Amino acid sequence: MKTDWYKNAVVYQIYPFSFCDANNDGWGDIEGIISKLDYVRDLGVTAIWFSPLYKSPDYDYGYDISDYRAIDEKFGSMADFDRLLAECHRRGLKVIMDMVINHTSTEHPWFKAAVSSPDSPYRDYYIIRPGKREGQKLLPPTNWVSSFTGSAWERIGESEDFFLHLFCKEQADLNWENPAVRQEIADILNFWLEKGVDGFRFDVFNLFSKVFPIRDDEDKHTYQKGAQYFVDGPRIHEFLKELNARSLSRFDSYTVGESYRPSPENARAYVKEGNNELDTIFNFGHLEADNIAGLKFFRKPFNMMQFKKGLFDPQTTSWGEGWNTLVLENHDGPRCVNRFSIDTKHFRYEAATMLATVTFLGFGIPFIYMGQEIGMTNCDFRNMDELKDPVSHFVFDLMTSYHMPKSLAFRFIKYGARDHARVPMQWDGSVNAGFNRGHAPWQCMNPVYPEINVKKDLSSDRSVYRFYQKLLTVKKTNEAAVYGSVTEYDRENRKIIAYSREHEGKRLFVAGNFSKRPVRYRVPDWVKGASVLLSNYETLSDKDGALLLQPYQAVVWEETVRPEK
Ligand code: GLC
Numbered sequence: 001m002k003t004d005w006y007k008n009a010v011v012y013q014i015y016p017f018s019f020c021d022a023n024n025d026g027w028g029d030i031e032g033i034i035s036k037l038d039y040v041r042d043l044g045v046t047a048i049w050f051s052p053l054y055k056s057p058d059y060d061y062g063y064d065i066s067d068y069r070a071i072d073e074k075f076g077s078m079a080d081f082d083r084l085l086a087e088c089h090r091r092g093l094k095v096i097m098d099m100v101i102n103h104t105s106t107e108h109p110w111f112k113a114a115v116s117s118p119d120s121p122y123r124d125y126y127i128i129r130p131g132k133r134e135g136q137k138l139l140p141p142t143n144w145v146s147s148f149t150g151s152a153w154e155r156i157g158e159s160e161d162f163f164l165h166l167f168c169k170e171q172a173d174l175n176w177e178n179p180a181v182r183q184e185i186a187d188i189l190n191f192w193l194e195k196g197v198d199g200f201r202f203d204v205f206n207l208f209s210k211v212f213p214i215r216d217d218e219d220k221h222t223y224q225k226g227a228q229y230f231v232d233g234p235r236i237h238e239f240l241k242e243l244n245a246r247s248l249s250r251f252d253s254y255t256v257g258e259s260y261r262p263s264p265e266n267a268r269a270y271v272k273e274g275n276n277e278l279d280t281i282f283n284f285g286h287l288e289a290d291n292i293a294g295l296k297f298f299r300k301p302f303n304m305m306q307f308k309k310g311l312f313d314p315q316t317t318s319w320g321e322g323w324n325t326l327v328l329e330n331h332d333g334p335r336c337v338n339r340f341s342i343d344t345k346h347f348r349y350e351a352a353t354m355l356a357t358v359t360f361l362g363f364g365i366p367f368i369y370m371g372q373e374i375g376m377t378n379c380d381f382r383n384m385d386e387l388k389d390p391v392s393h394f395v396f397d398l399m400t401s402y403h404m405p406k407s408l409a410f411r412f413i414k415y416g417a418r419d420h421a422r423v424p425m426q427w428d429g430s431v432n433a434g435f436n437r438g439h440a441p442w443q444c445m446n447p448v449y450p451e452i453n454v455k456k457d458l459s460s461d462r463s464v465y466r467f468y469q470k471l472l473t474v475k476k477t478n479e480a481a482v483y484g485s486v487t488e489y490d491r492e493n494r495k496i497i498a499y500s501r502e503h504e505g506k507r508l509f510v511a512g513n514f515s516k517r518p519v520r521y522r523v524p525d526w527v528k529g530a531s532v533l534l535s536n537y538e539t540l541s542d543k544d545g546a547l548l549l550q551p552y553q554a555v556v557w558e559e560t561v562r563p564e565k
Contacts, residue, residue, distance in 0.1 A: 006199070006254035006279055007323060008482045010360075010472050011096065011367045012045040015331045016053055016075055017061060018424045018443060019370055021436035028424070028435070030076035030084050037087055039454070043373055043465065044472035047094035049201050049256075051331055053081065057107050059170035060390060061422075062098075063203060064105035068188045085196055094198035096254065101185050102204045103171040110184075111172050115156050115163075124178050127164035129214055131155065142216045144226025147260070149394040152226060164214075166207055166230065168390060176208045176239055186246035193247065199254035202278070205240070206259040206266065209233030232266040240270070240277035249276065256325055256365075257281040261294065267314065271322035280325045280365060285310025287327070290339050296416030297395055302341035304494045304514060312499070315363040315486045324364030328355055329372045334420040338378040342552070343516040348375050348452075350552035353467045353536035357554035358497050358512035360475055363486045368468070371425055374457040375464040378420040379446040384410060386444045387419045419443065428455035467536060474534055474556065480506045495519045496549065508533070509557040513549035522546045523557075530559035 020032025030053070040048060052062035055070040062072070071081045088095050104111055113122040129141035131153075140153035140162050146169075153162040154169040164173045174181050189200065211229040219228060248255060257270060257278045270278050284294070289307035292298040311326075318324045328336040337344050342351045352375035360366040381387055384396055392413050399409035424441045426449040427434030432441055433449035446452075457463050475481050484501030496519060498511040509527045513519050520543055532540060534556040541548040549555070 001252055002249060003252050005094070005252065006047075006365060008476055009047050009094065009254070009365050010045045010475060011047045011049050011256075011365060012040050012043065012373075013049045013051065013330060013367060013369045014040075015051045015370060015422060017051075018422055018435070018441075020425065020427070021439070021441065024436040024439045025074070026436070026439045026442050027074040029074065030071070030080040032436075034084055034087050037091055037093070041091045041093055042469070043368075044469050044476065045368065046092065046476070047096055047198065047254075048088060049096040049367070050098060052098045052100060057105055057170065059105070059168050061388075063100050064103070064107075064168065064171045065100050066105040066107040066109075069191055082195070089196070094254070095196075096199045096201055096256070097192055097197050098203060099189065099200045100203040101174065101188075102207045103165065103167060103173045106170045106172050108172075118159075118161075121180075125175055125181050126172050127175050127210065127214070128156070128161050129153075129164075130160045131162050133160075142214055142226065144217060144229070145224060147224070148391050149398050164210075166204075166226075173207075173210075176210075176235070177212065182239065182242060183246075186243055189243065189247040190250070193251040193253055198252070199256070199279075200248075202255060202257045204260050205257040205278070205281075206232050206236055206262050206270075208239055209236040227261075231260055232262050236266075237269060237275070237277060241275075244276045255279050256367075264313075264317070268317055268321070271318055271324075273322050275322075280323045282325050282327055282330075282367075283310065283314040284327065285313065287333065287339075290341065291416060296333060296418075297412045299412075299415050302339075302514075304497075305491070307340065308488070308491055308497060311359065311362065311497075312486065312488050316488075319363050319485055324362075325367055326359050326362050326364040327367045328359050329369035329421060330367070331369065331421050332418050334416060335376055335378050336372065337375055338420070340514065342514075344377060347516060347552045348377065349462045349464060350536055350550075351375075352464045353471075354512045354514075354552040354554040356468060356471055357534065357536065357556060358510055360471060361481050361501065361508065361510050361556060362499070363484070363501070366472070366475060369421060371421075373465050373468045374426070374452065374454055376426060376452060377446070377448060378414075379423050379444070380448075381414055381417070381419065381444075384413070387413065387417055388443050389418045389422065392417045392419055426453040428453050470534055478506070478508065478533075478558070479503050480508045480558075484508065489524065493521075496521050498523075500524075505560065507559045509559070510554070511547075511549065512554040513552055516551045518548050518550050520544070520546045521549050526559060527557050530557035532556070533558040 017028050019028045021028050022031035053075050054065045055067035055072045056062045110122045110125045113120045132139040140151045144152040146152040148167050207230050217225040255278045286307045288294045290302045337351050396409050396413050423446045424435035429450045431438045480501045480503040484503035487500045489498040495515040501508045537553050
């Protein structure tokens with residue numbers, strides 16, 4: 001049943017809240033998405049990943065699901081979804097659903113039943129443990145910390161019991177040890193696959209399996225207390241294999257797992273062909289090159305070595321063994337043109353196109369986040385009220401509770417906020433950037449929209465979108481760009497990123513300048529005879545026998561290797 005369709009796929013991620021609001025109520029909706037499908041297809045992508053569309057009270061904007069088989073009313077109805085699916089398929093676009101199954105909303109009927117009585121059979125759907133009595137005080141069962149700050153345990157009413165939540169307290173972790181839970185999940189996947197969806201993105205999948213019995217984390221050196229007991233847990237591989245057998249493998253489906261800092265060995269095993277776990281996972285190592293240990297709010301000077309390692313290591317380890325993905329942006333982080341010490345003010349077009357070129361021609365499936373294809377930028381938020389993501393507020397509150405001045409805390413938050421990616425899509429220069437017809441959007445607009453929007457980009461002779469179209473054509477049609485082995489060049493070079501891809505006698509060479517100044521670069525000899533396939537500048541200059549790559553210039557060469565006699 002299963003084919004390899006995903007191997008030369010290009011995926012576009014839509015965050016439904018902010019894509020297009022057809023009924024002008026302030027929230028993006030399915031009708032709006034349908035109206036823009038031609039735009040998405042024309043970019044050259046072959047699949048769309050929809051961030052959650054399911055019923056949700058939105059404490060974490062859809063990542064807290066209260067009904068896995070219903071579409072949230074603000075987005076439309078199930079009939080609208082069915083139409084969306086058909087409209088995507090009619091255009092040759094596959095549909096990938098987000099599946100948030102590490103936790104449910106606390107408004108999910110399972111959770112409501114679980115907390116309604118200690119005898120409820122649903123009690124064991126979650127991880128519920130008695131607190132620790134210390135004199136008058138009732139402390140949480142363990143010292144585990146939520147990824148969203150604070151204790152990972154929340155007390156159930158006035159009882160002695162607590163439930164585990166590795167994210168918001170409105171997102172209760174499911175107990176995957178319980179076979180009934182695993183069967184429910186397989187049934188949910190089958191429900192959507194039977195409808196005709198083509199695959200899933202699994203939210204934080206490597207947290208499904210926890211170490212039991214639950215215990216305190218005594219490691220003094222970790223800020224994420226508990227992580228050693230819930231990341232890549234002991235039964236995770238078994239759970240994924242089981243899900244595969246019961247659901248995924250029965251359809252021509254594709255899965256990409258979002259993981260929380262997996263170990264390299266586990267990362268490899270999750271995607272190894274024949275392991276029957278996942279087809280791919282996301283790798284975010286390179287996106288930690290300008291922050292401290294993946295803590296988005298803590299800026300550090302861009303570290304090119306770390307970027308290269310994070311980008312290439314997963315490619316070289318998975319090549320020949322499994323498949324890979326390539327990501328610069330998603331709904332959980334700032335815009336790529338505002339990172340990596342880039343001079344966005346002067347070189348937005350060049351940087352947007354260079355980053356895409358050096359990333360997406362690597363080994364793996366490109367994932368493009370809505371707006372990235374026109375070089376959308378971070379939003380110059382004025383105050384905390386403009387940020388809607390609860391995480392921005394949790395972290396701000398934590399910082400100020402340690403007496404950090406509010407203005408400083410705000411600067412940290414602005415650096416890494418997920419909100420940057422969540423402002424409405426900028427379609428044109430009209431009211432609310434054409435996101436809707438004037439109703440105040442749920443999340444403020446980025447005030448730069450009169451300058452940066454789809455309409456303007458498409459009519460510019462330096463259109464990021466049109467560059468993406470060319471790049472994606474190369475990606476999809478050049479076999480070396482899909483299947484080729486990856487060889488990195490000049491890893492020690494702190495300004496230039498360079499690599500080749502090689503497949504059955506065809507070679508590509510890709511080079512990009514990460515500097516706002518021209519940089520001399522000597523390409524390998526074999527590249528001198530190759531032809532330029534793509535570049536984000538019209539010319540290629542030489543200086544003293546080497547290339548002179550312009551600020552953020554990216555160049556792709558193609559060579560046909562003569563087979564050896
Ligand atoms: C993933 C999602 C993120 C969400 C979290 C909890 O990291 O991408 O948006 O907040 O999981 O579900």
